[in-house]
Amino acid sequence: DGGITQSPKYLFRKEGQNVTLSCEQNLNHDAMYWYRQDPGQGLRLIYYSQIVNDFQKGDIAEGYSVSREKKESFPLTVTSAQKNPTAFYLCASSDPPGGPDTQYFGPGTRLTVL
């Protein structure tokens, strides 16, 4: 059963703590993306990776970090430097690289910082 999984579905953290959101895909897609969604703001791109061991900053990368050591995995770390981390985080993947084409989304992680 092919798809994208994100875990956890809900995450609560105290202010000042780093937290890592998981994203795994078994679609054999080369490109993966992280978005943040806030009410009334649409989807904003945090980071994207078009191939293993390579990634680029999106529009709102400050306070976030990623790694792409394996094709199927693209974890996102929300660091304590992110001023307003409470949001809905979506991971997506697409194929081929070099262009977005159709992106398929995971179910999302809702992060709340207390």
Place this chain on the structure above:
Amino acid sequence: EDKVVQSPLSLVVHEGDTVTLNCSYEVTNFRSLLWYKQEKKAPTFLFMLTSSGIEKKSGRLSSILDKKELFSILNITATQTGDSAVYLCAAGNNRKLIWGLGTSLAVNP
């Protein structure tokens, strides 16, 4: 600056009505226009359009792209309460998708 603008921002209709959602774009190195439906969770893919004037259809939903005037429309005929959602439009270049804010559609019985 690349941008995608959707209108209206929200819409309330009765079951059975036909609706038209609009999406205009200004994107450098434009490659594709995509429509997604989002119902309180992850967006699900509806259509991808790359050529002008060719309508894509899926059941009661259809969409068309005008690359000269830089816009796309999404039509939903005979709306049902299950069509209630946010409809997102995104324009793709050779690197990423640029997203609109979405149109929130509410279909009342």
